[in-house]
Amino acid sequence: MNIKGQILAENVVFIILNLIFLTILMLFVFSKMGGEAQLEEKYSKQIALMIDSARPGTMIHLNMEDAFEKAKQNGVNYEDVVSISDNLVNVKLREKTSQSYSFFNDVKVTYEFDSQNQKEYYFFVDKK
Amino acid sequence: MQNSFLNTKKAQVGDTMTWLVATLIIVFVITISVLAVSISPKLFDKQIYLDDKKKDLLAAKSISGFLENKKNVDILNKRDYSKFEVEVKKLISVMYPYFPFTKDFSGAWNFELYEGEEQRIRILTYSPPININLEFESKFVLENDKLRFWAECSGGRCK
Amino acid sequence: MNKIGADKVISVYWFIILFLVAGAVVYIVSEFYGKPYDVREVEANIMVNQVADCLSENGKLIELNEEFRNDFMKNCRLNFKTEFEGEGEYYLEINFTDFPDGKNKVFSDIITGNLNLKEGLLITKDSGSFRYSLKSFYSLAKDGDSEKEIVVKILSIVRKTEKNAK
Numbered sequence: 001m002n003i004k005g006q007i008l009a010e011n012v013v014f015i016i017l018n019l020i021f022l023t024i025l026m027l028f029v030f031s032k033m034g035g036e037a038q039l040e041e042k043y044s045k046q047i048a049l050m051i052d053s054a055r056p057g058t059m060i061h062l063n064m065e066d067a068f069e070k071a072k073q074n075g076v077n078y079e080d081v082v083s084i085s086d087n088l089v090n091v092k093l094r095e096k097t098s099q100s101y102s103f104f105n106d107v108k109v110t111y112e113f114d115s116q117n118q119k120e121y122y123f124f125v126d127k128k
Numbered sequence: 129m130q131n132s133f134l135n136t137k138k139a140q141v142g143d144t145m146t147w148l149v150a151t152l153i154i155v156f157v158i159t160i161s162v163l164a165v166s167i168s169p170k171l172f173d174k175q176i177y178l179d180d181k182k183k184d185l186l187a188a189k190s191i192s193g194f195l196e197n198k199k200n201v202d203i204l205n206k207r208d209y210s211k212f213e214v215e216v217k218k219l220i221s222v223m224y225p226y227f228p229f230t231k232d233f234s235g236a237w238n239f240e241l242y243e244g245e246e247q248r249i250r251i252l253t254y255s256p257p258i259n260i261n262l263e264f265e266s267k268f269v270l271e272n273d274k275l276r277f278w279a280e281c282s283g284g285r286c287k
Numbered sequence: 288m289n290k291i292g293a294d295k296v297i298s299v300y301w302f303i304i305l306f307l308v309a310g311a312v313v314y315i316v317s318e319f320y321g322k323p324y325d326v327r328e329v330e331a332n333i334m335v336n337q338v339a340d341c342l343s344e345n346g347k348l349i350e351l352n353e354e355f356r357n358d359f360m361k362n363c364r365l366n367f368k369t370e371f372e373g374e375g376e377y378y379l380e381i382n383f384t385d386f387p388d389g390k391n392k393v394f395s396d397i398i399t400g401n402l403n404l405k406e407g408l409l410i411t412k413d414s415g416s417f418r419y420s421l422k423s424f425y426s427l428a429k430d431g432d433s434e435k436e437i438v439v440k441i442l443s444i445v446r447k448t449e450k451n452a453k
Contacts, residue, residue, distance in 0.1 A: 014298060021309065028313060029312070038320065045450075049330060053337075102369040102376075104367060104377060105364055106365055150304075151304065155307075162314060174324045186335070189343050189424045190425040190426075192345065193343070193425050197427055219425055222423060223425070
């Protein structure tokens with residue numbers, strides 16, 4: 001009876017299963033860390049608070065390079081990343097979902113993606 | 129000989145004991161981690177503070193309002209420093225403890241007045257000063273007088 | 288001695304432990320990254336600053352006449368509408384009292400927003416369901432030909448629990 005070959009095959013299978021399991025776990029952790037959801041939340045809140053703090057006549061430039069990278073990976077146009085309607089800021093880095101946050105400053109906000117350097121969004125805050 | 133083999137089970141027991149101890153340690157560590165996350169929300173608190181502010185708007189409004197008051201300017205022009213100190217202390221009592229401090233961070237306002245290069249009034253809420261960071265400093269110059277308000281906070285930064 | 292049976296039992300046990308550890312890691316990571324950033328206190332502070340800026344210019348209080356009070360929200364550029372239909376995500380209260388005691392009212396209060404939030408604050412100061420900012424400043428108000436020293440106290444409460452707390 002030759003037992004050695006059987007034991008080796010089992011050990012190899014055992015190790016491979018462990019590695020697959022650990023890989024899946026690590027992928028899950030890293031996907032959560034660099035998540036689009038976190039970036040969407042961060043920028044929607046940041047933009048809303050900046051608008052809240054701004055007086056009419058203020059121009060804001062916001063660098064959103066990291067968000068644009070994610071948008072590009074997910075096939076979202078840069079011009080569609082930020083949208084503002086009434087007093088709600090919406091940031092979209094994925095096809096199907098987005099994050100929004102409202103602001104209390106009763107102003108008119110016009111916004112534009114900087115198509116030249118492709119790194120920033122401009123926001124112009126004006127009286128209603 | 130066969131009997132002695134069957135009687136000796138130390139290897140089997142050794143293996144099991146290792147697993148038992150390992151399991152206990154793993155379960156203990158996991159329990160502590162999960163409890164820490166679920167029971168203590170402050171540990172993973174994602175509350176945002178703006179701790180890089182250089183000026184405090186309400187302090188600036190208070191101080192400029194105080195110096196707009198003709199009564200206070202007259203006291204200063206008459207060089208009645210003890211009376212002026214009383215008025216400044218009243219102002220500081222209104223300014224503290226509501227701002228610029230949140231409920232988690234304590235601090236206080238301080239004041240200095242110089243006539244030329246000579247210090248006339250110094251109001252320090254903590255003596256000696258608790259840290260050397262001069263937060264939310266406001267300076268005013270009225271002819272020969274220089275007034276300075278600033279905040280000092282525990283924990284290093286005013287938030 | 289053939290130990291294959293024992294090894295197979297230990298393998299199953301090993302995977303049980305692995306799943307246990309993985310489950311704990313997934314739970315902890317989800318809990319942390321699943322929690323939103325809580326910006327409500329910052330938001331409440333910004334609101335207090337905006338209102339203070341609206342009420343006071345160059346250290347002096349503006350005239351708090353009937354017209355100003357009736358159109359207070361518009362005059363101070365405030366809009367409490369949010370994406371949530373409910374009772375309201377904000378509460379704002381402004382008191383005007385004498386200086387320095389703060390015991391007597393000089394002008395009537397300005398109150399707007401969801402009153403339930405104020406009641407909630409009185410019951411529990413530190414609740415995850417809302418955050419607040421309470422600040423005061425000194426100002427001068429016109430009193431006939433002279434000026435009166437007053438203390439303006441502003442309380443701003445922000446609820447927005449769904450977006451800031453879990």
